[in-house]
Amino acid sequence: MCLLARDAISSAKCAVTPSIYAGKTCVIKKSVKPSTECSDNQGRAVVLVGHSQGAGVIARLVQNEIEGKPVQDRILSVILAGYRLQVPVGKDVGGDFKTIPLCRADGQTGCAINFATFRAASPPPPDAQAFGASAGPGLEAACTNPAALAGGDAPLHAYLGTGREMVTASGEQQGPWTNPPQEIAQPFVQVPGLLSGACRRDANHHYLAVTLHPDPAGKRTNDIVGDLVIDGRKRPDWGLHRIDVNLVMGNLVDVVQAQSQAYLAAKRRDEN
Numbered sequence: 001m002c003l004l005a006r007d008a009i010s011s012a013k014c015a016v017t018p019s020i021y022a023g024k025t026c027v028i029k030k031s032v033k034p035s036t037e038c039s040d041n042q043g044r045a046v047v048l049v050g051h052s053q054g055a056g057v058i059a060r061l062v063q064n065e066i067e068g069k070p071v072q073d074r075i076l077s078v079i080l081a082g083y084r085l086q087v088p089v090g091k092d093v094g095g096d097f098k099t100i101p102l103c104r105a106d107g108q109t110g111c112a113i114n115f116a117t118f119r120a121a122s123p124p125p126p127d128a129q130a131f132g133a134s135a136g137p138g139l140e141a142a143c144t145n146p147a148a149l150a151g152g153d154a155p156l157h158a159y160l161g162t163g164r165e166m167v168t169a170s171g172e173q174q175g176p177w178t179n180p181p182q183e184i185a186q187p188f189v190q191v192p193g194l195l196s197g198a199c200r201r202d203a204n205h206h207y208l209a210v211t212l213h214p215d216p217a218g219k220r221t222n223d224i225v226g227d228l229v230i231d232g233r234k235r236p237d238w239g240l241h242r243i244d245v246n247l248v249m250g251n252l253v254d255v256v257q258a259q260s261q262a263y264l265a266a267k268r269r270d271e272n
Contacts, residue, residue, distance in 0.1 A: 045076045045109075045263050047256055051245055055083035055114075059096060067099050076259045077103060078112040079252060082244040084133055084141035085114035095139055102144050103255070104151075107262035113149075113255070114142040115199075117247055118239030119227075120209040123202060128237035132207030141206045143199035146251035153198035156210065157250025159188045160224060160243070174225050179218070191220065195247065210240060210247060 050058035059080060066072050078100065086095040093101040103111035116131035118124055124132050132141045148154035162177065162184045176182075177189055193213060200209040214222030226243035228235040240247065 043074065045074050045260075047076045047079065047259075049079040050081070050083070052082040052241065055080040055085075059083065059085060062097060062100065067097065072099070072110065075100070076109050076256065076263055080112065080114040081248075082116055082131060082241050083114055084116065084131060084135065085112065086135045086139045087142045088138055089140045095142075102142055103149050104144070105149055106255070106258045108149070109259050109263050109266075112142070113144045113146060113252075115144060115146065115208040115244070115248070116141065116239060116241070117197070117208045117210050117244050120198075120200070120211040122227075122236055122239070123200070123209065124205045124207060124239060125236055126202075126204055128205065130237060131239055131241060132205040134204060134206075140201070143201075143206045143208055145197055145199050145208055146248040146255055147197055149255070151199065153196050153211075155193065156195040156197045156247050157254070158191060158195055158243075158247045159249040160191065160246055162187055162189055175221060175223070177221050179220065190250070191224075194220075194222070195224075197248070207239070208248075 048058050048062070050056070058078060062078055066075065078097075085097070087097075087102065088094045092104060093099065097112060100110065100112050103113050118132065132143070134140050145151065145154065147156050160174075162174070177184055193215075196211050196213065197208050198211075200207060212223065216222065224243075226240040226246075228238040228242055245252075
């Protein structure tokens with residue numbers, strides 16, 4: 001899937017073909033119309049976004065079709081959510097991507113964002129092999145906090161679903177958003193001040209730890225759902241995988257907007 005940054009790529013069209021690698025390639029080389037007919041996108045920059053298995057497809061696309069080729073100059077960013085992009089321990093480049101570094105500053109372009117979310121109070125188990133885990137000696141899962149690319153703890157600008165979007169595999173559902181309960185007609189809510197995130201390392205994992213800041217005297221919910229639940233039991237090795245993107249959606253929009261502005265400013269300088 002693709003995230004289109006306002007202004008920089010406002011008229012580009014994207015293919016949404018999660019299981020078709022050829023469709024992903026077409027996004028880079030050309031824009032894709034709803035009929036899947038390809039046409040030139042006039043050299044606009046692009047942002048590649050994938051979650052979970054989709055992030056794996058995007059990562060392979062970057063490795064096989066983008067890195068080291070002229071089209072790399074048109075990448076604003078590669079956003080991989082719920083994935084374990086590998087980098088050398090403590091480094092921002094190397095590992096899975098050889099030349100594309102992690103995004104570490106607002107307005108930085110041609111870089112990658114990777115994260116997997118877990119509750120700060122429920123980190124990945126030591127033997128968890130999926131999200132946030134190292135793939136081998138000298139490597140670690142990259143963690144870039146969309147709310148603070150340079151590092152540290154920062155508020156998360158989440159967009160959380162008010163309906164079926166927040167139902168977990170077992171049917172666990174979000175409780176009332178307000179106190180006293182009120183009906184909410186909109187499909188998403190924001191919860192300013194409730195959530196913050198920071199990248200955290202332990203012996204085996206590197207992940208985005210999400211902390212809740214409840215207010216017992218407040219008039220809204222003090223908790224969220226999003227854990228994977230199977231047969232009535234939470235799967236701690238999956239963390240908040242179901243809502244990885246929801247938790248940082250507003251932050252990602254801000255990141256891409258800053259990247260778009262930087263890209264356009266650089267393009268104008270080159271043209272003058």
